[in-house]
Amino acid sequence: MSSAYKPIDQNYRELLEALVAKRAATRLQFYSDIGEFLTLHATLKELAQRGEEEYLVLTTGEEIRLDRIVRVDDKPAPGYDESFFQCDVR
Template sequence: MPTPEKYVPIDCNFYDRIEAAIVQRRIVRLEYQGASGQSVLAETMLKDTQTKEGEEFLLLPSGEQIRMDRIISLDGAPVPKSC
C-alpha cells in the first residue's frame, strides 16, 4: 500500500482568500489535483475548512474533501508554495 505524501501547509495569505470566498458564499473556479493525480477544474462554492490529524481540508457543498496542498489555483490565481 503506497504511503501518502506528507502534508505541506499552504500559504497563509492564500488560506485567507479561501476563507473570504467561504464567508462571501460566492462561486469560485477551483483547480486541484484529483485522487489519481489528474487536474480537476470545478466551478463551485466553498463550504468550510477542516483540520484532521494535522492536515487541512477544503469542504465542498458536494461533500467532497480536498486536502489543501492539492489545490492548484483559485479563480486563476496559483497557490504560492508556503507562508
C-alpha cells in the same frame, strides 16, 4: 504526487477563508488523490482540519486537500505561476 501534507502559505489560506465566508461560487483547479488535474465549478462551504491535514469542503460534500489546490478562480496557489497554465503546443 507526494502524500505527505505540506501546510499552505498563510496569505493563500486567508484568501480561501474569505471566499468560504462569502460561500463563493468559484472555479477550482487541483490535483486529486490519484494525481489527476481537475477543474470544478463549485460553491465553497468551509475549511476543515483532519489531524494535521486541512481541507476545503464544497457544498457537494467533496473535500479537497489544501496543498493540492493549484488555482482558485484566477488566483494561482503559491508555487504555481502563470507559466504553469500556458499550453506547451508551439
